[in-house]
Amino acid sequence: MEITRSAEPHNVPLLVGRIKEGDREAFMEITRLYQKKVYLLAYSYLRNNEDALDVVQETFLRLYQKVNMFRSEKNFQTWLLQIAKNLCIDYYRKNYSRNKDFRSDKDVEEVNVPAQNDKNSHSFSDIKRVFVECLDRLTEKQRMIFVMKHYNNLEYKEIAQILRISVGTVKSLHFKSTQNLRALMTPYMGEKT
Amino acid sequence: MNERCKRINRELVAFLYGELDNNTRERIRSHLDICPHCQEELQGIKELVRAADSLNDNVEEAMASVDWDALPNQISDAVFDHKSALPQEAPRRSFWEILVQRRLKPVYAALLVGLMLGSLATLIVMRTSLLRKSRGESFSVSREFLDRVELEMARRDTLDYLEKSQYVLLDFIQASPEKTPQSWRCDLASEAAKDLLAKKRYINPQLDKFHMAKAKEICDQIEFLFFELTQVSDQLTEEDLQNIQGLIEEKQLLFKIKLLKRDLEESEV
Numbered sequence: 001m002e003i004t005r006s007a008e009p010h011n012v013p014l015l016v017g018r019i020k021e022g023d024r025e026a027f028m029e030i031t032r033l034y035q036k037k038v039y040l041l042a043y044s045y046l047r048n049n050e051d052a053l054d055v056v057q058e059t060f061l062r063l064y065q066k067v068n069m070f071r072s073e074k075n076f077q078t079w080l081l082q083i084a085k086n087l088c089i090d091y092y093r094k095n096y097s098r099n100k101d102f103r104s105d106k107d108v109e110e111v112n113v114p115a116q117n118d119k120n121s122h123s124f125s126d127i128k129r130v131f132v133e134c135l136d137r138l139t140e141k142q143r144m145i146f147v148m149k150h151y152n153n154l155e156y157k158e159i160a161q162i163l164r165i166s167v168g169t170v171k172s173l174h175f176k177s178t179q180n181l182r183a184l185m186t187p188y189m190g191e192k193t
Numbered sequence: 194m195n196e197r198c199k200r201i202n203r204e205l206v207a208f209l210y211g212e213l214d215n216n217t218r219e220r221i222r223s224h225l226d227i228c229p230h231c232q233e234e235l236q237g238i239k240e241l242v243r244a245a246d247s248l249n250d251n252v253e254e255a256m257a258s259v260d261w262d263a264l265p266n267q268i269s270d271a272v273f274d275h276k277s278a279l280p281q282e283a284p285r286r287s288f289w290e291i292l293v294q295r296r297l298k299p300v301y302a303a304l305l306v307g308l309m310l311g312s313l314a315t316l317i318v319m320r321t322s323l324l325r326k327s328r329g330e331s332f333s334v335s336r337e338f339l340d341r342v343e344l345e346m347a348r349r350d351t352l353d354y355l356e357k358s359q360y361v362l363l364d365f366i367q368a369s370p371e372k373t374p375q376s377w378r379c380d381l382a383s384e385a386a387k388d389l390l391a392k393k394r395y396i397n398p399q400l401d402k403f404h405m406a407k408a409k410e411i412c413d414q415i416e417f418l419f420f421e422l423t424q425v426s427d428q429l430t431e432e433d434l435q436n437i438q439g440l441i442e443e444k445q446l447l448f449k450i451k452l453l454k455r456d457l458e459e460s461e462v
Contacts, residue, residue, distance in 0.1 A: 024273050031265035039259065040252065047248075049255045053264075060268045128247045149210060150245050151252060156212050171207055178206045182241050 012076050019067050031060050034077065037152070038084045044151035045088045045144065046096070047132060055091055059084045078161045081154075085162055089140060096136075127188065134184035142177035149174055197224070201231050209238055347399035351408050352457050354392050358415045359450045361385045362441050368434060386419040393419075408457065411449045418446070 012033070018026035035056055042055035062083050070079055135143055144163070148154045156174070160167045201224050207213050208221050225231055364385075393416045400409040418440060441447065 024269055027272065028265040028269045031268050032261075035261060035264055035268075036256065039256065043252060043255050044248075047251070049258060052255070053259065056264070057268050057271060061272055064272045127244055128251070131244045131247060146245075150242070151248075156207075171212070174210075175203055175206045178238060178241060181245075182237055185241060185244060 013072055016067060016070060016072075016076060019064065027060075027064060030063070034080055035060075037077065038080065041081060041084050041148065041152050042088050042091075044147040046092060051091060051095065055084060055087050058087050062087070075158075075161065078158060081158075081162050082164075085144060089144070092140075130185065130188045131181075134181050137184060138177050138180055142173050142180065145170060145173045146177040146181070198228060198231055201225075201228070202234050205231070205235050205238055209235065209242065343399070344403050347396065347403050347405070348457050348460065350392075350396045350399060351405065351412065352454060354389065354396055354412065355415075355450050355454050355457075357385075357392070358389055358419075359447065359454075361389065362415075362418075362447055362450070365434070365437055366441060366447070368438075386422040389419050390416065390423065408453055411446070411453050414444055414446060415450075 012030070015026040015030050019030065038056045038059050039052055042059075043049065043052035046052055046055070059080065063080060066083070070076070135146070138146065141163070145159055148159045148162070149156075154162070156167050156170045160170045163170070201221055204213060204217065204221055208218060213221070225235060393412060396412070397409075399405075400412065418437070421440075422437065
């Protein structure tokens with residue numbers, strides 16, 4: 001897979017080097033630089049403030065533990081978001097999946113979203129709630145790709161690097177996630193969604 | 194929906210999110226201008242994107258609720274105050290680093306010694322075979338020995354030929370028409386004579402090569418006799434038998450054979 005560097009501050013390699021030596025200030029600087037990006041990914045995926053903050057803290061703890069494993073030729077943001085992504089998935093599996101009526105890896109055809117009688121009478125908050133519910137019904141990877149693309153504005157290339165899959169697969173899974181969401185949302189958004 | 198529309202539809206999501214190259218984007222734009230079905234499809238995706246955007250308020254709200262200035266301090270406190278509980282993991286070693294680590298030195302030393310011993314053994318074996326080969330190439334030095342071997346073989350072959358001929362000739366001398374049946378005579382004549390003629394052809398070059406003139410002369414006489422014998426063996430009459438016996442006695446073949454055998458036995462190499 002092609003390794004690309006997204007634009008990141010020039011001093012990041014220096015900061016990483018200092019963190020390896022146990023420099024607290026450098027660690028805080030890196031945290032300041034990337035905390036919002038990690039939080040955005042975690043919140044978009046988990047949609048809970050406390051859980052997202054837990055993931056942010058755990059991500060930077062892991063960063064400190066594993067900083068020696070980071071190779072300078074790699075993109076730091078990609079590496080950090082890989083940690084965050086893994087934590088999000090673990091967190092979701094532990095705390096969310098067990099209370100659902102269905103599992104996220106169920107086929108869309110198996111999902112049974114309660115039908116509404118008046119398709120055009122949904123309020124804005126209803127749409128939000130329904131969308132969250134539909135998003136939960138996507139497969140793990142489709143949901144992660146949709147979140148990364150839509151809420152984190154990551155490019156396909158970056159997503160591919162974070163998930164360690166090809167750009168073509170990312171593109172295909174993004175298309176499928178959109179199609180599945182549309183299929184699930186149809187009863188709530190009119191005939192043609 | 195035709196095939197082209199299906200292909201375009203698969204690209205619409207990437208088109209909307211700006212993930213296509215200029216050419217593909219233009220191609221899709223041109224198609225959208227003329228295809229109401231694909232326009233409708235794009236509209237559907239846009240509606241979904243709007244639905245997804247409905248969560249943006251929540252995201253913004255949540256982000257606004259976080260104290261971003263305090264968070265790095267909190268996290269670094271968690272990391273550094275429990276530093277002993279959170280040791281940094283050792284860097285992952287590359288394949289090359291694993292190969293050159295110090296504790297593997299005895300293994301490499303053993304491998305090196307093994308390699309050297311193996312090379313030495315190979316060298317010794319190859320050198321021995323080379324020496325053998327070089328000896329083989331200088332075989333011309335001992336050509337004399339080869340000649341002596343060949344001479345000895347010629348001597349033994351000639352002795353063997355003479356001995357067999359002697360027995361056959363003795364049988365002829367001792368044969369009498371009354372005691373010897375016709376069938377025996379015919380078999381004797383044909384089988385023995387043919388064998389000895391073949392044997393003579395074999396020893397001829399050896400006799401020539403080693404200039405065994407005396408032996409050759411006697412062997413030629415025996416050969417001539419056997420040749421004559423094969424010519425008449427089908428109808429060997431009593432008269433023929435007496436002629437042959439006369440010929441043997443006249444040429445004193447048995448005596449000559451005896452003398453020659455003695456000479457050859459004495460001249461053993």
